Amino acid sequence: MAETMIERRSGVALWRQIADRMRREIGEGAIGSDGRMPPEMALAERFGVNRHTVRTAIAALVQEGVLRAEQGRGTFVEGRKRLAYPIRNRTRFSEGLAGQSRGLAADLLAHAVEAAPIDVARALMLAPGSPVIRLETRSHADGRPVSRARSWFDAQRFCGMAEAFGRTHSITAAFRELGLADYLRQSTTVTARHADAGDLGDLKLSPGAIVLVTIAINVDTEGSPVQYSETRFAADRIELHIPGAGTEAAG
Amino acid sequence: MAETMIERRSGVALWRQIADRMRREIGEGAIGSDGRMPPEMALAERFGVNRHTVRTAIAALVQEGVLRAEQGRGTFVEGRKRLAYPIRNRTRFSEGLAGQSRGLAADLLAHAVEAAPIDVARALMLAPGSPVIRLETRSHADGRPVSRARSWFDAQRFCGMAEAFGRTHSITAAFRELGLADYLRQSTTVTARHADAGDLGDLKLSPGAIVLVTIAINVDTEGSPVQYSETRFAADRIELHIPGAGTEAAG
DNA sequence: TAAATTTGTCTATTGTTCTAGACAACTAAA
DNA sequence: TTTAGTTGTCTAGAACAATAGACAAATTTA
Numbered sequence: 316m317a318e319t320m321i322e323r324r325s326g327v328a329l330w331r332q333i334a335d336r337m338r339r340e341i342g343e344g345a346i347g348s349d350g351r352m353p354p355e356m357a358l359a360e361r362f363g364v365n366r367h368t369v370r371t372a373i374a375a376l377v378q379e380g381v382l383r384a385e386q387g388r389g390t391f392v393e394g395r396k397r398l399a400y401p402i403r404n405r406t407r408f409s410e411g412l413a414g415q416s417r418g419l420a421a422d423l424l425a426h427a428v429e430a431a432p433i434d435v436a437r438a439l440m441l442a443p444g445s446p447v448i449r450l451e452t453r454s455h456a457d458g459r460p461v462s463r464a465r466s467w468f469d470a471q472r473f474c475g476m477a478e479a480f481g482r483t484h485s486i487t488a489a490f491r492e493l494g495l496a497d498y499l500r501q502s503t504t505v506t507a508r509h510a511d512a513g514d515l516g517d518l519k520l521s522p523g524a525i526v527l528v529t530i531a532i533n534v535d536t537e538g539s540p541v542q543y544s545e546t547r548f549a550a551d552r553i554e555l556h557i558p559g560a561g562t563e564a565a566g
Numbered sequence: 567m568a569e570t571m572i573e574r575r576s577g578v579a580l581w582r583q584i585a586d587r588m589r590r591e592i593g594e595g596a597i598g599s600d601g602r603m604p605p606e607m608a609l610a611e612r613f614g615v616n617r618h619t620v621r622t623a624i625a626a627l628v629q630e631g632v633l634r635a636e637q638g639r640g641t642f643v644e645g646r647k648r649l650a651y652p653i654r655n656r657t658r659f660s661e662g663l664a665g666q667s668r669g670l671a672a673d674l675l676a677h678a679v680e681a682a683p684i685d686v687a688r689a690l691m692l693a694p695g696s697p698v699i700r701l702e703t704r705s706h707a708d709g710r711p712v713s714r715a716r717s718w719f720d721a722q723r724f725c726g727m728a729e730a731f732g733r734t735h736s737i738t739a740a741f742r743e744l745g746l747a748d749y750l751r752q753s754t755t756v757t758a759r760h761a762d763a764g765d766l767g768d769l770k771l772s773p774g775a776i777v778l779v780t781i782a783i784n785v786d787t788e789g790s791p792v793q794y795s796e797t798r799f800a801a802d803r804i805e806l807h808i809p810g811a812g813t814e815a816a817g
Numbered sequence: 818t819a820a821a822t823t824t825g826t827c828t829a830t831t832g833t834t835c836t837a838g839a840c841a842a843c844t845a846a847a
Numbered sequence: 848t849t850t851a852g853t854t855g856t857c858t859a860g861a862a863c864a865a866t867a868g869a870c871a872a873a874t875t876t877a
Contacts, residue, residue: 324833326585326626328864331577354823365866370824375577386824387873575863579834605853616836621854637854638843 321362330371333362337372338381341392350416350457352382352390383459385519391459397554398456402529406500407487408454408462416456421484424463424517425451426477428470435467438532438543446470450480453517460518461552466544473541486542498541504530505555510547518549526550572613581622584613588623589632592643601667601708603633603641634710636770642710648805649707653780657751658738659705659713667707672735675714675768676702677728679721686718689783689794697721701731704768711769712803717795724792737793749792755781756806761798769800777801 321332337358340346346353355373359366373390376382383393401411409419431439431447439447447467454462466486468476472493479489490498506528510520518526526547533542548555572583588609591597597604606624610617624641627633634644652662660670682690682698690698698718705713717737719727723744730740741749757779761769765777777798784793799806 323865326579326582326834328577328579328833330864334577356823367867368865371864373824384824385874387822387875389823389874574835577864579863581834607853618837619835622834624854635854636844638845638852640844640853 321364329362329364329368330375333358333364333369334372334375338376341381347392350392350459352392354389383519392457393459397552398461399556400462400548400553401556402500402503404499406503406531406533409485409487412456412461419454419456421452421454421486423450423477423481423484424453425449426480431467435543439467439469439540441469448473448476450477452480452486456552459552460549462546462548463514463517464544464546466542468542490541495535495541498533498535501532501534501538501540506530507550510549514547514549518547520549527553527555529555572615580613580615580619581626584609584615584620585623585626589627589630592632598643601643601710603643605640634770643708644710648803649712650807651713651799651804652807653751653754655750657754657782657784660736660738663707670705670707672703672705672737674701674728674732674735675704676700677731682718686794690718690720690791692720699724699727701728703731703737707803710803711800713797713799714765714768715795715797717793719793741792746786746792749784749786752783752785752789752791757781758801761800765798765800769798778804778806780806 321329323329325332337346337352352358352373353361355366355369358369362369373382373384377384377393380393382390384390398412398415408421412419427449428446429449430444431441433443435441435447436443436445439445441447448470450464450466450468452464452466453460454464473490473495475493476489479492480486483489483492487498490496508526508528510518510526514520514526520526527550529544529546529548531542531544531546532540533544535541572580574580576583588597588603603609603624604612606617606620609620613620624633624635628635628644631644633641635641649663649666659672663670678700679697680700681695682692684694686692686698687694687696692698699721701715701717701719703715703717704711705715724741724746726744727740730743731737734740734743738749741747759777759779761777769777778801780795780797780799782793782795782797783791784795786792
């Protein structure tokens with residue numbers, strides 16, 4: 316059934332009325348509060364117009380940066396405040412974003428066992444060329460990808476890492492399955508650069524977008540390195556928060 | 567030169583943008599403050615659109631009652647608050663409306679010398695059939711007609727009344743030219759009825775409109791009647807205000 | 818893999834808005 | 848009376864908005 320608020324022949328195009336209304340309802344959280352918009356057909360039915368009219372309205376909001384449409388998946392709310400990703404001694408993906416977003420998830424894009432590159436070997440305190448497990452993961456919040464990480468682990472110590480992550484979708488949980496109950500962030504380096512082709516695809520970015528890159532080393536409670544990772548965050552969706560020195564006790 | 571505030575392809579029709587803007591500027595007094603709108607061509611040029619587009623905007627405001635268009639004359643601001651026409655011992659047309667409106671004016675529609683009808687003779691304390699001057703006048707405020715009066719004067723005492731009014735466009739000034747320095751309102755009777763054909767034409771009313779009719783007698787400072795008049799006010803443009811008994815001293 | 822869901826693209830048609838020009842009708846001023 | 852200025856009406860076409868249907872492309876689910 317059609318809504319009452321859409322007026323025809325009013326001098327204001329239907330798509331403009333619908334776009335204005337959707338923007339307002341998104342702002343109020345009345346629609347797309349989970350980050351996902353109803354399908355175009357549902358909106359068309361709700362407003363009593365043709366699907367193409369709704370598409371024109373959506374296109375206007377995409378242009379404004381309010382929405383983002385993904386073929387085959389749906390239309391999502393864009394342009395909300397950046398999520399604050401805290402970097403501290405105990406940096407955990409889902410803990411850090413919990414409360415700020417819904418639909419937190421991480422998935423495994425690829426994994427391999429390879430000889431450690433120099434950087435990785437040095438960070439993990441392994442001999443160059445030692446076997447390491449490389450995990451390519453991607454994380455989502457509010458139904459949109461926010462980060463893409465490439466992590467390396469000592470292949471001997473964390474043998475079933477890829478499988479454990481595939482089951483649990485969590486580094487923390489995978490570590491626990493493999494006998495590592497706790498780990499701490501030893502160091503984090505932050506840089507920024509333009510998104511490359513891989514970022515564009517995996518993070519659904521537009522050409523020219525910026526990614527924040529963190530290079531991090533996690534260590535166990537003994538101080539031995541357990542993970543070296545390079546993470547790319549979509550800079551328009553995430554900001555990194557480094558708490559002051561006093562906020563958290565050192566490990 | 568075109569205004570900057572009119573956006574094309576915005577989903578809001580040009581005529582709607584122009585109508586909204588004109589309504590606002592009228593309310594602020596920035597346009598049509600004298601009751602008269604610029605010609606359609608001037609508006610079209612100002613907004614950088616075709617004359618027909620301006621006409622659509624005007625038609626919308628006419629529909630709202632904000633404007634009134636008169637073929638051959640122009641477009642005028644309508645629907646403002648009724649002007650308050652005060653009725654007191656010293657009732658003077660232009661004094662009463664001064665400060666409420668601009669463009670006050672009165673013009674002579676017709677005049678004649680005739681034998682006094684019974685009502686008129688009684689009011690003017692003349693013998694029935696005595697010669698009287700009949701003046702048909704019309705008054706404007708804010709560029710629109712507000713009243714239409716038929717007045718009778720003693721033809722002997724006020725011989726050149728029609729000519730004096732024709733020169734001065736004012737009963738008060740005409741009286742003064744003819745030696746009557748001051749006069750007072752003796753009585754006023756108010757009724758209301760539907761506009762007749764003459765009202766429709768002279769006051770530019772729509773069929774079904776209402777006119778307030780006042781029947782008044784003015785007297786000189788001696789108490790002798792000098793004017794008998796029947797005035798028809800456009801009820802949607804004028805309201806009559808009769809001050810309380812204490813507001814003005816009796817003559 | 819297959820089916821269902823969802824967004825993207827294309828064609829065609831209809832209705833609305835805007836432009837353009839001409840002329841009629843009316844008013845006011847010269 | 849004539850002229851200029853103004854609103855009213857008509858026709859025609861271009862640009863934009865909305866509808867309708869079909870199918871492609873991508874993703875998710877069964």
